[in-house]
Amino acid sequence: MENRKRFLGIxxxxxxxxxxxxxxxxxxxxxxxxxxINYYSVGMxxxxxxxxxxxxxxxxxxxxxEYDAAFIGMSALDQEASEEATLxxxxxxxxxxxxxxxxxxxxxxxxGTLGSPGGLIISGxxxxxxxxxxNGELSVVGGWGYLLGDQGSAHDIAMNGIKAAxxxxxxxxxxxxxxxxxxxxxxxxxxxELIEVYYxxxxxxHLVAGFATEVAKCAEQGDKVAMQVIDQAVCDxxxxxxxxxxxxxxxxxxxxxxxxxxxxxNRYIYEQLKGKIxxxxxxxKVDLLGFPPEIGAIICCFQRTGTSLTEDILQQLSTTYxxxxxxxx
Amino acid sequence: MENRKRFLGIxxxxxxxxxxxxxxxxxxxxxxxxxxINYYSVGMxxxxxxxxxxxxxxxxxxxxxEYDAAFIGMSALDQEASEEATLxxxxxxxxxxxxxxxxxxxxxxxxGTLGSPGGLIISGxxxxxxxxxxNGELSVVGGWGYLLGDQGSAHDIAMNGIKAAxxxxxxxxxxxxxxxxxxxxxxxxxxxELIEVYYxxxxxxHLVAGFATEVAKCAEQGDKVAMQVIDQAVCDxxxxxxxxxxxxxxxxxxxxxxxxxxxxxNRYIYEQLKGKIxxxxxxxKVDLLGFPPEIGAIICCFQRTGTSLTEDILQQLSTTYxxxxxxxx
Numbered sequence: 001m002e003n004r005k006r007f008l009g010i011x012x013x014x015x016x017x018x019x020x021x022x023x024x025x026x027x028x029x030x031x032x033x034x035x036x037i038n039y040y041s042v043g044m045x046x047x048x049x050x051x052x053x054x055x056x057x058x059x060x061x062x063x064x065x066e067y068d069a070a071f072i073g074m075s076a077l078d079q080e081a082s083e084e085a086t087l088x089x090x091x092x093x094x095x096x097x098x099x100x101x102x103x104x105x106x107x108x109x110x111x112g113t114l115g116s117p118g119g120l121i122i123s124g125x126x127x128x129x130x131x132x133x134x135n136g137e138l139s140v141v142g143g144w145g146y147l148l149g150d151q152g153s154a155h156d157i158a159m160n161g162i163k164a165a166x167x168x169x170x171x172x173x174x175x176x177x178x179x180x181x182x183x184x185x186x187x188x189x190x191x192x193e194l195i196e197v198y199y200x201x202x203x204x205x206h207l208v209a210g211f212a213t214e215v216a217k218c219a220e221q222g223d224k225v226a227m228q229v230i231d232q233a234v235c236d237x238x239x240x241x242x243x244x245x246x247x248x249x250x251x252x253x254x255x256x257x258x259x260x261x262x263x264x265x266n267r268y269i270y271e272q273l274k275g276k277i278x279x280x281x282x283x284x285k286v287d288l289l290g291f292p293p294e295i296g297a298i299i300c301c302f303q304r305t306g307t308s309l310t311e312d313i314l315q316q317l318s319t320t321y322x323x324x325x326x327x328x329x
Numbered sequence: 330m331e332n333r334k335r336f337l338g339i340x341x342x343x344x345x346x347x348x349x350x351x352x353x354x355x356x357x358x359x360x361x362x363x364x365x366i367n368y369y370s371v372g373m374x375x376x377x378x379x380x381x382x383x384x385x386x387x388x389x390x391x392x393x394x395e396y397d398a399a400f401i402g403m404s405a406l407d408q409e410a411s412e413e414a415t416l417x418x419x420x421x422x423x424x425x426x427x428x429x430x431x432x433x434x435x436x437x438x439x440x441g442t443l444g445s446p447g448g449l450i451i452s453g454x455x456x457x458x459x460x461x462x463x464n465g466e467l468s469v470v471g472g473w474g475y476l477l478g479d480q481g482s483a484h485d486i487a488m489n490g491i492k493a494a495x496x497x498x499x500x501x502x503x504x505x506x507x508x509x510x511x512x513x514x515x516x517x518x519x520x521x522e523l524i525e526v527y528y529x530x531x532x533x534x535h536l537v538a539g540f541a542t543e544v545a546k547c548a549e550q551g552d553k554v555a556m557q558v559i560d561q562a563v564c565d566x567x568x569x570x571x572x573x574x575x576x577x578x579x580x581x582x583x584x585x586x587x588x589x590x591x592x593x594x595n596r597y598i599y600e601q602l603k604g605k606i607x608x609x610x611x612x613x614k615v616d617l618l619g620f621p622p623e624i625g626a627i628i629c630c631f632q633r634t635g636t637s638l639t640e641d642i643l644q645q646l647s648t649t650y651x652x653x654x655x656x657x658x
Contacts, residue, residue: 145527147528148523198474
């Protein structure tokens with residue numbers, strides 16, 4: 001048993017990093033959570049230091065220093081990194097016979113499709129969609145970031161809610177309960193104070209995105225304007241899904257996973273999207289991601305080392321990693 | 330002649346500061362241009378240092394050290410500053426018997442209405458509208474900044490153009506020549522490179538806003554998508570104008586001035602807006618600002634010192650300040 005292969009899977013998300021270790025039976029042996037390793041956000045030195053801290057935790061807590069394979073899902077990337085780029089980031093911090101680095105959306109996709117062709121729509125603070133076609137080719141839709149795009153994301157829903165509140169206040173648009181919600185959420189007593197609160201200094205993106213929950217609540221309570229904002233998000237996510245369906249082609253049993261806070265915390269958006277897509281395309285199945293992205297990274301280790309992914313292994317992964325059965329972004 | 334009153338008018342815009350000096354006949358005696366005095370943008374110490382540099386230039390070049398009145402249009406403000414706040418900024422840098430400080434949009438309004446009730450729509454990099462009612466009350470419409478609002482501004486037109494280009498690229502929207510224009514303007518060879526160029530580091534606002542000119546060009550050449558973006562801007566500016574008309578009430582000869590790069594460089598937007606508003610409200614006249622904001626600040630000096638503003642004085646202001654007959658923002 002002790003000579004079994006050990007795989008390291010890392011989800012290097014925008015704000016935090018999750019690392020897990022499995023053996024080749026799919027048994028999750030260890031896990032650690034640390035700060036961001038996105039070298040665009042925190043700089044290369046800090047990213048490497050944060051990665052080293054996680055590696056050290058795995059060594060000190062569990063005694064793991066070397067791996068047969070390591071797969072890093074890196075939010076700074078939108079395609080697979082070259083060997084040079086991978087080693088420039090990971091060496092000598094990660095000791096593994098082989099190390100791979102790809103986008104964080106890729107490992108999330110793999111967590112959903114288990115390596116088969118299929119698609120994934122991510123909607124957390126940001127949004128994007130990714131598909132792997134039958135020939136193995138990857139396509140990305142969306143993911144333009146919070147200022148150029150990210151339609152259907154929490155940040156987008158929040159901004160549309162805030163703009164609708166302003167339009168209500170300015171009498172450019174319909175009156176909406178969102179106006180009151182903006183005052184409450186941002187702890188201001190007058191709408192124009194929002195300018196100071198928002199820009200001076202610039203409000204953090206995740207804090208803005210948090211307002212999406214208030215928009216959803218207003219919509220649930222029947223506020224028409226909030227409902228329009230939520231329906232617009234559904235419509236935007238549907239466009240992403242349609243594009244994935246188009247890219248994936250017409251084979252039977254196309255899977256599209258959805259992942260992230262917007263789907264997890266807003267049942268309405270998830271069910272609307274699932275309902276619309278499955279009704280229109282009866283060869284497509286839309287579901288919440290069954291495994292979190294770091295499990296996707298482990299699945300990539302299996303693939304890259306030529307270790308076949310059996311039902312038993314998937315079962316092991318599932319039962320020995322109970323902490324996050326579905327993941328949040 | 331030498332004992333005539335001397336007035337100092339300052340337009341402290343977002344990126345630069347213009348100061349002029351007039352005598353009580355409206356003769357412009359001196360002018361100086363310097364860096365921003367917006368203490369939100371550059372910090373209070375730097376803002377005061379920049380103001381001091383301009384005062385020194387007026388002293389060294391023209392021998393002016395003291396004024397009968399000074400009026401500062403300050404882009405950091407959206408209402409008149411208290412005496413304390415004014416002196417905290419201007420003392421002892423500006424030596425004047427009386428000093429006033431108000432928003433930069435207020436002095437622009439005064440440049441348009443010469444102190445009478447009326448309105449002004451500003452559309453440069455940002456946008457906003459301001460009105461002074463017959464009872465002297467001021468109202469502000471828009472001006473929520475480039476992320477929360479500023480509809481109809483160059484930044485807004487540019488962003489809508491960029492988003493339409495992305496939608497064309499993603500096949501979410503109609504094909505448009507804007508996609509090629511984005512590649513050219515931002516000097517990239519593939520649309521997805523825009524993400525890196527735009528966010529890393531974050532592209533400066535005025536650079537983004539510059540793309541509005543390309544949108545206008547595409548619209549002129551008949552690109553449907555670009556035309557929609559421009560028409561949306563007209564529609565948004567019209568909403569601002571409608572709100573001003575509503576706030577100003579129904580007296581005869583209501584003047585609404587328009588000011589800023591969008592109106593100056595885009596005849597179509599100006600003429601559409603003017604045409605629509607004047608057709609709908611035949612008591613309203615829409616025109617490009619006749620005087621730049623710094624002249625508005627001088628007009629405020631006349632008002633506050635109880636010096637009546639005659640036709641002769643206006644004529645003097647006009648003929649002795651030829652450098653900017655209409656102003657750009």
